[in-house]
Amino acid sequence: MLSTDASASPLHSVLVADVGGTSARLATVGTDGVPTDPRIYRNDAFPGFEALIEADLAAREPEVAAAIRGVMLAVAGPADGDHVRLTNRGWSFSKRAIRRRFGWTRFVAMNDFEALAYGVPAFTAADLVTVGGGHADPRAPMLVCGPGTGFGVAGLIRTGGTLRALTGEGGRARLGATNAEEARLVAHLARELGPVVVEHALSGSGLARIHALFAGETLAPEDVIAAARRGEDGALETCRVFLRLFGRIAGDLALTIDARGGVFLAGGVSAALAAFFNDSPFREAFEEHPPHEGRLVATPVSVIVHPTPGLIGCAQVGARLARALAR
Structure with missing residues (x-):
């Protein structure tokens, strides 16, 4: 299930991002685990992950972007260390540096198929x-x-x-x-x-x-x-x-x-x-x-065959993060 109503995002919203080698899918999510206002981007349009996030936040309503306190990111590659590198695209970043750059309270990253697996029960x-x-x-x-x-x-x-x-x-x-x-x-x-x-x-x-x-x-x-x-x-x-x-x-x-x-x-x-x-x-x-x-x-x-299956998995993990941030 996806929601296109940006106003439906709870106050403590989490940005969820499913970043593959070719394209990226981003949405916001609250404690209900429903991805809201999903957006799809071609990675070729951006020099790196930071530029992608900046463009996505700028495209959202200011109050929605301002309410984001945490991020759940799924990437096409290993994500268990601080330094994350996509397997099939020359993008890399430091989790700590990205969290400081955007002022997020929490930043969670995992492999894209790991996140997708969490979405299986929701299909x-x-x-x-x-x-x-x-x-x-x-x-x-x-x-x-x-x-x-x-x-x-x-x-x-x-x-x-x-x-x-x-x-x-x-x-x-x-x-x-x-x-x-x-x-x-x-x-x-x-x-x-x-x-x-x-x-x-x-x-x-x-x-x-x-x-x-x-x-x-x-x-x-x-x-x-x-x-x-x-x-x-x-x-x-x-x-x-x-x-x-x-x-x-x-x-x-x-x-x-x-x-x-x-x-x-x-x-x-x-x-x-x-x-x-x-x-x-x-x-x-x-x-x-x-x-x-x-x-x-x-x-x-x-x-x-869901159109954005990675976001469904990201949203399940993002909802847990949203609940933690709301405490």
């Missing part, structure tokens, strides 16, 4: 496209993963009555091959990029690389997807290769954390390809992990 059926069957075990871990500018991975586990997100850099894990088609792709990527990692193939740029190799045509990823929607054979084959590889990697990750609570496919590329999953080899490749096929057959998989 409704309208926010998800189901891929195949399965039934979630509510006691088991959940997995969130998917391609965008890079490839993000996070888990969500229940400890007592609390949900806790776990994150890492799964997109930088080495990518291998299980058949001749994948071997051809990995060999091509190795010649082009050196040691091959998951996000070299499973990302927006990876989709374009797969299309160039198998269709012999250089297109931007959004153009590949558009061509597939028009039914063009080369683009449909690219999507088939991409989704089969995606299914295998998602199955690998699901087994790694025992994600019988459900697998949620995130990222802009996943959402753009949502209509193709059920007619693709994704589910077959997801389940094809002997001798554990039965475990994966029972694991439900959904594509997240």
Whole structure:
């Protein structure tokens, strides 16, 4: 749920920001956990994170900007130290320096997929496209993963009555091959990029690389997807290769954390390809992990199609911060 009414922000509002490699989504949130007045920016328009924040605050009503006392920031990269650097964009900053610069009382930063994982319980059926069957075990871990500018991975586990997100850099894990088609792709990527990692193939740029190799045509990823929607054979084959590889990697990750609570496919590329999953080899490749096929057959998989899913996760964390600031 999103609110576009800026006046609905409680006094102790928190700025929430989901900053990926390509774009950033910002909103304010109060104790209710509902993102208010969401705004989307292209990162290319700004030299760095500080300039992005300055532009966003200037665009909001003065009383709303003045009421912001805390920030919950999700970034596409590790965020556990004071110095934060985006994995797929040359932006970096110091948490302490940014908090002092803007005069915030609290500043929380975490990996974007970690924040997204916290939003999973808030998604409704309208926010998800189901891929195949399965039934979630509510006691088991959940997995969130998917391609965008890079490839993000996070888990969500229940400890007592609390949900806790776990994150890492799964997109930088080495990518291998299980058949001749994948071997051809990995060999091509190795010649082009050196040691091959998951996000070299499973990302927006990876989709374009797969299309160039198998269709012999250089297109931007959004153009590949558009061509597939028009039914063009080369683009449909690219999507088939991409989704089969995606299914295998998602199955690998699901087994790694025992994600019988459900697998949620995130990222802009996943959402753009949502209509193709059920007619693709994704589910077959997801389940094809002997001798554990039965475990994966029972694991439900959904594509997240909410327009700003990262903000939903940021808002869940931001609401806790807002409640702390209101005490």
